[in-house]
Amino acid sequence: MSESVTFRFEVDGSDFTSAGQASVLVKKHLRQLGIDPEIIRRVSIAMYEGEINMVIHAGGGEAFVTVSEEDITILLSDKGPGIADIDKAMQEGYSTATDNVRSLGFGAGMGLPNMKRYTDSMDIKSEVGVGTDITMKVNLI
Amino acid sequence: MKIVTIKELLEADVVCNGEMLGEEVYSACGSDMMSDVLAYVKDQAVLLTGLVNSQVIRTAVMMDMRCIVFVRSKVPTPEMVRLAEESGLVVLTTKKRMYEACGILYSNGLVGNKVKNV
Ligand SMILES: Nc1ncnc2c1ncn2[C@@H]1O[C@H](COP(=O)(O)OP(=O)(O)OP(=O)(O)O)[C@@H](O)[C@H]1O
Ligand SMILES: [Mg+2]
Numbered sequence: 001m002s003e004s005v006t007f008r009f010e011v012d013g014s015d016f017t018s019a020g021q022a023s024v025l026v027k028k029h030l031r032q033l034g035i036d037p038e039i040i041r042r043v044s045i046a047m048y049e050g051e052i053n054m055v056i057h058a059g060g061g062e063a064f065v066t067v068s069e070e071d072i073t074i075l076l077s078d079k080g081p082g083i084a085d086i087d088k089a090m091q092e093g094y095s096t097a098t099d100n101v102r103s104l105g106f107g108a109g110m111g112l113p114n115m116k117r118y119t120d121s122m123d124i125k126s127e128v129g130v131g132t133d134i135t136m137k138v139n140l141i
Numbered sequence: 142m143k144i145v146t147i148k149e150l151l152e153a154d155v156v157c158n159g160e161m162l163g164e165e166v167y168s169a170c171g172s173d174m175m176s177d178v179l180a181y182v183k184d185q186a187v188l189l190t191g192l193v194n195s196q197v198i199r200t201a202v203m204m205d206m207r208c209i210v211f212v213r214s215k216v217p218t219p220e221m222v223r224l225a226e227e228s229g230l231v232v233l234t235t236k237k238r239m240y241e242a243c244g245i246l247y248s249n250g251l252v253g254n255k256v257k258n259v
Contacts (some may be wrong), residue, residue, distance in 0.1 A: 017220070020199035027202070037205070044203040045179055052196070069147075105192045105200075108176035 005069035010079075011051055013060020014048075018105060022063050023048040033067060035140070042118040043072050043138050049077040049111040050134055056101050057081070058132060063097050064084045071120070079131040090116070142251045144231050147187065150245050152218035155212060156220050159199055164231070166207055170245045175200045177188050179234050182259060185253070191215055198224045207231060212239045 007029055009022035030040045031047055047065070054061040058080020068072045083089045090112050090134040097107025116122045119136040145162035148155060155162070158184060170188035172178050175196050178188065186207040190197055193215045200207050202224075208231040211217060217225070225232045235242055247253070 019193050020196060020203075022201060024202060024224075041203070041205055048199065048203045049179060104194055105173060105175035105196055108174055108180070110180035119204045127182045 004066055006064055006066040009063045009065075011060045011063055011077050013058065013078075013080075016055060018054050018133060019055040019123050020048055023051050026065050028071070029065075030067070035067070035072075038101060039072070039138060039140065043074065044113045046103045046108050046118040046136050047074050047076075050074065050136070052106060053111055054080070061131075069140070071140050074119075074134075074136045074138075075134075076134045077131070078133075081129070082128040082130055082132055083124065083126040084128050086126060090124075142246075144187075144233075144248070146249075147208065147210065147246060147251070149232065150231040150249055151210065151235040151237055151242055153235040155178060156211075156217060156234060157177055157226045158229060158231045161207070161229065161231050164207055165249070168254055169243075169246055170253060171212075173240055178204070182253075187240060187246075187248075187251070189246075191239055193221070195224060197221070198228070201225075201230055202228045206234065209252065210235060210242065212229055212237060212242050 011022055012018055027044045058078035061078030064075040088094055092113045093109040095107050095109030102108040120139045121137045123135045144164050166186040169180050170185040170187035173190055173192040176237045180198055188201050188206055189210045189212055191212050211234045213234050220256050
């Protein structure tokens, strides 16, 4: 069967308070689709980390979540500053977050490694001055 | 431990979802860094924190937690309360500080790591 459903969200980069709204909605949609709770938790955490990153590092962007028979795909796309050294950014503890971001409870440099840990595949395409596309997949079968 | 016991031990006030105080929880964690909560916490159903912003609520929702305890008399904003209400999270506030609040719960049997669920 090839039926799939895609949800699209705009992530507002100007307002830290609203960051994560898309992830909350995705969680609701996945529950309505009857997806396994453990899968929902993995997708939610990975997407939430990515959504927060788009707000604190890239000034917002777009998120697409596609649920097919085989997997759930999360695409996070922004036109922010890009990531110069992806290997470095993937290291636990590496962060360029400001003290202000830290005072809000983020910026430990754990987000990207956590996204990789909670998903079955993760691909980062980034160009400095152009933006970043992150694609993550969680298998359903 | 029932959430109502947490409320009593910490002499806490209930901010929302008080009808869920009878629920059982098996472990807890305490942190002001949501990054660390997202990266290190596994099955802990209770979050003690001194940080007050909407991301605290969303972090707990993403992790399927059941209860947030704000320490040092921190009061969540109306927007946070609304988010917690619709997500079915019990929110408590206590005058106690983080170290003391965690110590009280821990010494009364609410561990950091979930023991085998029966
Ligand atoms: N969408 C993005 N655009 C530009 N840079 C990014 C983006 N996402 C991550 N980065 C860069 O990669 C670094 C590491 O990201 P990661 O999510 O692991 O940590 P963090 O966001 O700094 O802290 P934490 O996720 O623990 O709150 C960031 O500090 C930032 O420099
Ligand atoms: Mg991050």
